[in-house]
Amino acid sequence: MEEKFIFSGKYKFVSLLLILTGLIAVVAGFFVYHDHGSRFWANFLMNTTYFNAIALCGVVFIAVHMLGNSGWQVSIQRVPEAMSMFLPVSGFLMLVILAGLWFNFHHLYHWAHPDPHDTILELKKGYLNIPFFSIRTIIYIAGWIIFARILRKISVLQDNNNDLKYFKKSTVYAALFIVFFAITSSTSAWDWLMSIDAHWYSTMYGWYIFSGLFVSGTAVIILLVLFLKGAGYMKHVNKEHLHDLGKYLFGFSIFWTYLWFSQYLLIWYGNIPEETAYYVPRLDEYRNLFFINLGVNFIFPFLALMTRNSKRQPWILAMVSVVAFIGHWIDYYLIVMPGTMGAEAGIGFFEIGMTLGYIGMFLFVVFWGLTKASLVPENHPYYKESMEYHTQY
Amino acid sequence: MNTPYISAWFDDDEKLLSGLKVFKEKGIKIADVLTPFPVHGIDKVLGYRRSWIARVGFIGGVLGAASALVFQAWVFTKSYPLNIGGKPFFALPSFIPVTFELTVLFAAFAMVFAFLIRSKLGPGAKTEIYDERITDDRFVVLVDINENHSEENIKKISAQMAEAGAMDIKIKLTENK
Numbered sequence: 001m002e003e004k005f006i007f008s009g010k011y012k013f014v015s016l017l018l019i020l021t022g023l024i025a026v027v028a029g030f031f032v033y034h035d036h037g038s039r040f041w042a043n044f045l046m047n048t049t050y051f052n053a054i055a056l057c058g059v060v061f062i063a064v065h066m067l068g069n070s071g072w073q074v075s076i077q078r079v080p081e082a083m084s085m086f087l088p089v090s091g092f093l094m095l096v097i098l099a100g101l102w103f104n105f106h107h108l109y110h111w112a113h114p115d116p117h118d119t120i121l122e123l124k125k126g127y128l129n130i131p132f133f134s135i136r137t138i139i140y141i142a143g144w145i146i147f148a149r150i151l152r153k154i155s156v157l158q159d160n161n162n163d164l165k166y167f168k169k170s171t172v173y174a175a176l177f178i179v180f181f182a183i184t185s186s187t188s189a190w191d192w193l194m195s196i197d198a199h200w201y202s203t204m205y206g207w208y209i210f211s212g213l214f215v216s217g218t219a220v221i222i223l224l225v226l227f228l229k230g231a232g233y234m235k236h237v238n239k240e241h242l243h244d245l246g247k248y249l250f251g252f253s254i255f256w257t258y259l260w261f262s263q264y265l266l267i268w269y270g271n272i273p274e275e276t277a278y279y280v281p282r283l284d285e286y287r288n289l290f291f292i293n294l295g296v297n298f299i300f301p302f303l304a305l306m307t308r309n310s311k312r313q314p315w316i317l318a319m320v321s322v323v324a325f326i327g328h329w330i331d332y333y334l335i336v337m338p339g340t341m342g343a344e345a346g347i348g349f350f351e352i353g354m355t356l357g358y359i360g361m362f363l364f365v366v367f368w369g370l371t372k373a374s375l376v377p378e379n380h381p382y383y384k385e386s387m388e389y390h391t392q393y
Numbered sequence: 394m395n396t397p398y399i400s401a402w403f404d405d406d407e408k409l410l411s412g413l414k415v416f417k418e419k420g421i422k423i424a425d426v427l428t429p430f431p432v433h434g435i436d437k438v439l440g441y442r443r444s445w446i447a448r449v450g451f452i453g454g455v456l457g458a459a460s461a462l463v464f465q466a467w468v469f470t471k472s473y474p475l476n477i478g479g480k481p482f483f484a485l486p487s488f489i490p491v492t493f494e495l496t497v498l499f500a501a502f503a504m505v506f507a508f509l510i511r512s513k514l515g516p517g518a519k520t521e522i523y524d525e526r527i528t529d530d531r532f533v534v535l536v537d538i539n540e541n542h543s544e545e546n547i548k549k550i551s552a553q554m555a556e557a558g559a560m561d562i563k564i565k566l567t568e569n570k
Contacts, residue, residue, distance in 0.1 A: 264486065269487060
């Protein structure tokens with residue numbers, strides 16, 4: 001049963017409208033804010049890394065299930081595949097930030113223009129310098145895009161050819177990707193986000209960013225699957241598939257909290273100035289958001305998704321996914337803003353408009369990606385297993 | 394208390410499930426089903442409701458979290474306040490690891506003990522064993538004949554069991570082991 005998504009005029013209109021909103025917000029911000037430059041770049045970095053993480057989660061989701069030899073995800077596999085097609089866009093936007101670093105458009109990374117008396121940055125110069133940073137950034141982006149494209153291509157080739165060789169091949173690439181991702185997810189988190197506060201470091205940072213990536217990515221997968229179901233596609237996705245996605249959202253929300261708290265507890269307990277420097281501005285100037293972050297990313301999903309029934313209830317799942325999506329946006333806000341904007345930051349029409357623009361871009365690419373292949377990979381060896389997925393109670 | 398049962402024997406879980414469906418249709422009241430391993434889908438056929446053990450776990454977890462927090466707060470502010478590294482006496486972040494551990498511990502213990510009590514298991518518990526082959530390779534459906542042990546009734550049930558595909562039908566007491 002070949003099923004194709006039709007990117008109708010209505011969806012095109014909505015996503016283009018969202019992109020337009022983002023552009024209007026950027027232009028309007030130029031007239032409203034006196035510090036428009038730094039505000040624009042900080043939001044640009046924040047949204048690019050956030051949506052890049054969501055797109056990357058698409059590849060991670062596919063690769064992890066490929067390696068786990070699991071079958072249930074086959075019926076929704078085209079959604080994370082389509083999400084991964086946003087990687088070239090977010091990669092290009094990241095290159096814009098890189099260009100800004102070379103041509104001094106922005107001051108996001110203060111290590112790029114160090115104070116000559118700054119001994120800490122002097123010691124980190126071997127790693128944190130513009131040429132090496134650029135090489136690393138290009139390696140991450142290129143590597144992720146190449147793996148995403150290969151996995152997607154093999155998956156689509158399999159649609160026309162009932163041969164097991166494609167499945168075996170994609171397992172190899174999935175394994176290679178996981179190794180590459182294990183290293184680059186940590187280093188890209190250090191480079192793009194942790195180096196904003198270049199004096200500070202945390203050894204948990206890579207994991208912390210990864211756990212957030214998985215939560216927000218799963219939330220977006222859930223929302224897209226529910227959207228497609230609501231629009232009349234993917235009738236075969238039943239409560240069991242939703243239940244499994246809900247378990248991911250629940251489990252990784254707790255995992256995120258675990259890492260968030262472990263990082264916070266050790267720094268709070270140790271009370272060493274060079275470590276607490278990260279939390280002082282966040283607790284002073286961003287106090288409300290700091291605790292809201294914990295509430296929406298831990299307490300709410302923990303209580304809302306605790307029972308089995310709530311994970312199988314589409315509207316609860318959709319609500320928690322929306323909250324998790326916004327929650328991790330707030331998390332990225334708290335990661336990026338204090339180091340780049342200081343106390344000047346705030347959430348206004350500019351921030352919201354720009355994020356809506358990114359959502360528009362993301363949806364446009366994902367919808368376009370969904371039209372490129374059947375919504376069900378029917379020649380996948382686990383196709384039948386996923387179609388008949390049920391558990392007993 | 395040894396109870397007499399009439400039992401239908403199966404050697405395969407699929408046959409057991411289809412047999413159970415026939416029993417249900419005929420309206421035979423099933424006292425218990427004994428299997429060597431958990432059979433998927435059996436609770437649905439028997440019409441069991443979902444286990445309430447998750448709720449016991451939740452209550453245990455809440456109790457654990459509350460007792461850990463209250464106890465630490467009491468110790469470090471009232472009973473024996475210690476200045477540790479200049480931290481406040483009521484230092485919530487440092488209470489979290491203990492709270493977490495006790496939440497998990499209480500939830501797990503609550504579930505384990507609830508299960509043991511409900512299943513009448515534990516050290517020194519007398520277990521009624523119907524037949525030793527149920528721990529090996531036989532699936533047994535028990536029907537209580539305490540109330541209606543007329544010759545005629547037993548014959549009727551036996552015939553229905555045979556119809557449902559039972560490979561063997563026995564009438565015997567449980568043994569105390």
